Amino acid sequence: MVEKLKIWRGGKRLIGNSRKEAPTTLCDSSTLQLFDPSDSSTPRLFDSSTFRLWTFLLLLAPLLVGISGGFRFIDLWLTRDQQGQYYFERGDYRAAAERFEDPFRKGAAYYRAGDFAQAIDWFARVNNPNAQYNLANSYARLGEYELALENYDAVLDSLPGWQEAKENRALVDSLLKKPGKEEEPPPPGAPALKADEIQFDDKGKKGEKGEVEMEKLTDEQLAEMWMRRLQTSPADFMRIKFVLQAAKTDRRKNE
Structure with missing residues (x-):
């Protein structure tokens, strides 16, 4: 547990x-x-x-x-x-x-x-x-x-x-989030997920793709989503991290 x-x-x-x-x-x-x-x-x-x-x-x-x-x-x-x-x-x-x-x-x-x-x-x-x-x-x-x-x-x-x-x-x-720290690029071979798509891998099983309107979420909601996803596999954790980073980058460009 x-x-x-x-x-x-x-x-x-x-x-x-x-x-x-x-x-x-x-x-x-x-x-x-x-x-x-x-x-x-x-x-x-x-x-x-x-x-x-x-x-x-x-x-x-x-x-x-x-x-x-x-x-x-x-x-x-x-x-x-x-x-x-x-x-x-x-x-x-x-x-x-x-x-x-x-x-x-x-x-x-x-x-x-x-x-x-x-x-x-x-x-x-x-x-x-x-x-x-x-x-x-x-x-x-x-x-x-x-x-x-x-x-x-x-x-x-x-x-x-x-x-x-x-x-x-x-x-x-x-x-x-460290001030002034460059956002990390996805590692080689990482799945190319767009900011409004998140896929989860439940213990190696192929997950269903879900749609999330990331641009409408506040920073607090994004952080809460990230913390909830800590219960997923390490691979999912990294996917979510990159998705959230991409979403925040898109939001900054649109502001």
Whole structure:
């Protein structure tokens, strides 16, 4: 399964110390084909049996003392970070982010909630490579590729062997249009596709030809199309790259 964006995420094991290992387990996300470590990379605030006990009590409390009493019960028996973990493990990331006090955990919860601007704000408050790696991922998800590259570089200065950071950096760099860079001509033997024709090869099978009015697409739409096509084969990736370049060149000539 093609995996998506890698991030050190809150809820199970959080890294706030001198841990140097890079993550290896992947899980799903969206948009960019970057790597995303699993929740097992973050320290738990209590073990699974204790968590089940508190979950039962939290569900039972409103029935015993009313809704307002239930909230007093939570505040009395659980810390804000424990409350955040409770909501995080239920998949309510927005509620988790509002309860976490630890900045790294807040950043992880906001990231999972899709609020990358807030994730950036909180990851930036933590001074370690893990937080900076997530900061780079958050910038990438917002399309701030130059800032993402700066943070990936800083991470790799500290941990040069972090393979996922290297691969994420390479992908973001490929999405960033360098100022003043000449557009690359198609390599010898590349298919001669016009700007309004795109063909896709699904694992070696001949694809059907589709028509796309490229000149009517904005730069943002072209970029989004390009990123969606990263899930196709490498050959298709290069075809699309050349098609998009040709389309943008035609648009400039017509302006």
